[in-house]
Amino acid sequence: MAFIEVHDLVKEYKVNIRNKGLIGSIKSLLIPEYTMKSAVDGINFTIEEGETVGFIGPNGAGKSTTVKMLTGILVPTSGSITIGGLSPYKDRKLNTAKLGVVFGQRSQLWWDLPVIDTFDLLKYIYKIPENIHKSNIEHFSEILGLDEFIKQPVRQLSLGQRMRAEIAASLLHNPEIIFFDEPTIGLDVVAKEKIREFVKFINKERNTTMLFTTHDMVDIEKTCDRMIIIDHGKKIYDGTVEEIKDTYGGNRILSVEFGQNYENILMSGLELIEEKGNKKHFKFAKDDFQVSYLIQKLSQQYEILDITVQEPEIDGIIREIYQGGIKLNESLSGVC
Amino acid sequence: MRVYLEFAKKSFQNSIVYRMDYFAGVINAIVMILVNIYIWKAIYEEEAAIEGVQFKIIVTYIIISFLMQMVYMMDEYFIENKVRSGLISMDMLKPIHFRWYVFSYNIGTVVFRLLLQFTPAIIVSIFLFNLLGPFSVLYFSYFLLSAVLGYLVLYNLNFIVWISSFWFYWTFSLVTIKDAAVMILSGAMIPLWFMPEWLVDFIKLTPFDAIFYIPIRVYLGMVPEQEILSALFRQVMWIFILFLIGQLLWKAATKKLVVQGG
Numbered sequence: 001m002a003f004i005e006v007h008d009l010v011k012e013y014k015v016n017i018r019n020k021g022l023i024g025s026i027k028s029l030l031i032p033e034y035t036m037k038s039a040v041d042g043i044n045f046t047i048e049e050g051e052t053v054g055f056i057g058p059n060g061a062g063k064s065t066t067v068k069m070l071t072g073i074l075v076p077t078s079g080s081i082t083i084g085g086l087s088p089y090k091d092r093k094l095n096t097a098k099l100g101v102v103f104g105q106r107s108q109l110w111w112d113l114p115v116i117d118t119f120d121l122l123k124y125i126y127k128i129p130e131n132i133h134k135s136n137i138e139h140f141s142e143i144l145g146l147d148e149f150i151k152q153p154v155r156q157l158s159l160g161q162r163m164r165a166e167i168a169a170s171l172l173h174n175p176e177i178i179f180f181d182e183p184t185i186g187l188d189v190v191a192k193e194k195i196r197e198f199v200k201f202i203n204k205e206r207n208t209t210m211l212f213t214t215h216d217m218v219d220i221e222k223t224c225d226r227m228i229i230i231d232h233g234k235k236i237y238d239g240t241v242e243e244i245k246d247t248y249g250g251n252r253i254l255s256v257e258f259g260q261n262y263e264n265i266l267m268s269g270l271e272l273i274e275e276k277g278n279k280k281h282f283k284f285a286k287d288d289f290q291v292s293y294l295i296q297k298l299s300q301q302y303e304i305l306d307i308t309v310q311e312p313e314i315d316g317i318i319r320e321i322y323q324g325g326i327k328l329n330e331s332l333s334g335v336c
Numbered sequence: 337m338r339v340y341l342e343f344a345k346k347s348f349q350n351s352i353v354y355r356m357d358y359f360a361g362v363i364n365a366i367v368m369i370l371v372n373i374y375i376w377k378a379i380y381e382e383e384a385a386i387e388g389v390q391f392k393i394i395v396t397y398i399i400i401s402f403l404m405q406m407v408y409m410m411d412e413y414f415i416e417n418k419v420r421s422g423l424i425s426m427d428m429l430k431p432i433h434f435r436w437y438v439f440s441y442n443i444g445t446v447v448f449r450l451l452l453q454f455t456p457a458i459i460v461s462i463f464l465f466n467l468l469g470p471f472s473v474l475y476f477s478y479f480l481l482s483a484v485l486g487y488l489v490l491y492n493l494n495f496i497v498w499i500s501s502f503w504f505y506w507t508f509s510l511v512t513i514k515d516a517a518v519m520i521l522s523g524a525m526i527p528l529w530f531m532p533e534w535l536v537d538f539i540k541l542t543p544f545d546a547i548f549y550i551p552i553r554v555y556l557g558m559v560p561e562q563e564i565l566s567a568l569f570r571q572v573m574w575i576f577i578l579f580l581i582g583q584l585l586w587k588a589a590t591k592k593l594v595v596q597g598g
């Protein structure tokens with residue numbers, strides 16, 4: 001039995017239909033109408049101890065809904081979840097003691113209290129032994145740079161400072177499992193990087209199991225081995241990050257700066273995707289043409305000043321999957 | 337257990353931060369006492385009984401009632417705010433009993449009010465309004481016990497109203513109705529012995545008189561000694577019943593909780 005098991009998970013929200021206009025709103029008041037909106041529609045997956053899983057999907061895919069059910073604060077409409085043999089909802093108190101949760105959208109720190117006071121309260125809430133508590137705070141402060149604001153009330157912190165404090169707070173009790181829902185939202189590159197390094201470090205050090213929701217593919221690439229993609233409440237991919245890149249990252253971008261502005265550059269294998277004066281970008285399939293061959297061909301015919309080859313970013317691939325541009329093909333082992 | 341003590345401490349500290357509320361509470365209580373004493377004075381002057389025992393008892397009744405109301409003041413929107421903002425999820429994510437958490441938060445506030453609001457207000461009342469002392473030392477200890485029970489009745493009643501925010505999201509009107517009912521039916525404003533008999537009979541079927549009326553009457557020595565135990569028992573019974581209803585609602589609420597946003 002896997003550490004985390006999710007079977008046929010379904011969540012339907014009851015949505016109030018509000019009619020338009022005055023008459024309509026009076027009608028809605030007297031005779032409320034509802035529809036059921038399914039946010040999660042039969043998801044299955046398992047996660048082993050120590051695994052790091054990126055959980056992605058477009059807006060409204062059902063990611064947060066799934067995470068809420070995993071943490072036990074939302075009761076599934078049907079289906080089952082077990083975490084280490086416990087039901088997150090039925091054994092909520094027992095289960096939450098093992099969890100570290102960060103919802104990027106909302107704070108779990110006490111608004112009026114200095115960060116350090118929150119850490120103190122958490123010590124009592126989770127019954128963290130004094131020495132572990134102390135060494136964790138020291139350790140986390142160092143990596144996340146908490147010292148500069150640890151005595152300030154939370155409401156005065158900048159977003160990036162608050163997120164760093166949130167993440168430290170969620171890990172003080174050495175949880176076995178971490179659920180992160182967009183912990184890097186709205187952060188600058190440096191802060192994001194700090195958080196990614198920290199998360200990776202914790203995973204390595206303590207073999208913490210982790211589910212990481214984000215819209216930033218770099219987060220996933222840097223911290224996760226595995227990736228689950230969901231859309232419209234259904235799982236559409238479950239496999240390694242590498243695999244998706246290898247299979248769908250088949251194209252390369254060739255950017256060329258020419259000596260003069262050539263009108264029509266025609267060459268088999270190269271497809272013009274963007275041009276700005278002398279600078280032109282082409283797309284080619286890496287398995288069909290060798291770069292050296294293309295460069296040689298080009299330089300024979302044209303005057304070239306500069307040339308670069310780029311790998312497509314995972315971002316681009318994911319975007320195409322969301323937009324339906326890439327149909328995940330059945331041969332891919334990760335496709336469900 | 338330790339964690340709830342910490343919550344109470346934090347809520348105590350939190351109360352200190354909101355100093356305006358602190359002064360407003362003291363001034364409000366004193367003004368309310370003053371206004372009510374003048375109303376009763378007007379009534380008794382008509383009957384030319386202003387020097388009588390009756391009037392002194394009424395004055396004491398009013399003072400005790402409003403001081404108790406000041407100490408019993410609770411944050412009616414504590415849970416509602418959490419539900420509406422979705423911050424309730426942060427509490428549910430912690431390995432703590434939510435009900436104990438809310439209770440310890442309120443206890444912290446009570447301690448704050450006792451130390452920093454009640455003390456100045458009672459001193460002012462003693463010097464300004466001729467407060468009668470308790471009936472006897474024994475009755476005073478009964479009063480203290482009964483006042484604690486009265487608080488618990490009110491707290492458990494309030495909890496039921498608060499928890500309804502899981503369904504209604506806005507509880508302002510419900511809180512207002514509840515406040516009005518408590519004001520009138522608990523004898524907080526007018527001693528129940530002035531009420532028509534049928535109304536008193538009705539009130540006896542509700543928890544309201546267990547909040548203020550019973551403790552104040554004990555203070556004034558108006559409950560015969562052989563009836564004190566049954567009066568206290570009535571309070572305990574209501575605490576128990578209201579607590580159970582609150583518990584059922586709480587169980588249902590966690591099942592239907594929809595955490596907004598994210």
Ligand SMILES: Nc1ncnc2c1ncn2[C@@H]1O[C@H](COP(=O)(O)OP(=O)(O)OP(=O)(O)O)[C@@H](O)[C@H]1O
Nearest residue numbers: 013039058059060061062063064065066594596598
């Ligand atoms: N409380 C609610 N009541 C009704 N519908 C809801 C509620 N919460 C979420 N939904 C709907 O459920 C679907 C999934 O929402 P969810 O928050 O899980 O998406 P998400 O994948 O986290 O998206 P995002 O990337 O934007 O955070 C959405 O269509 C949303 O409108």
Ligand SMILES: [Mg+2]
Nearest residue numbers: 063064065598
């Ligand atoms: Mg979300």
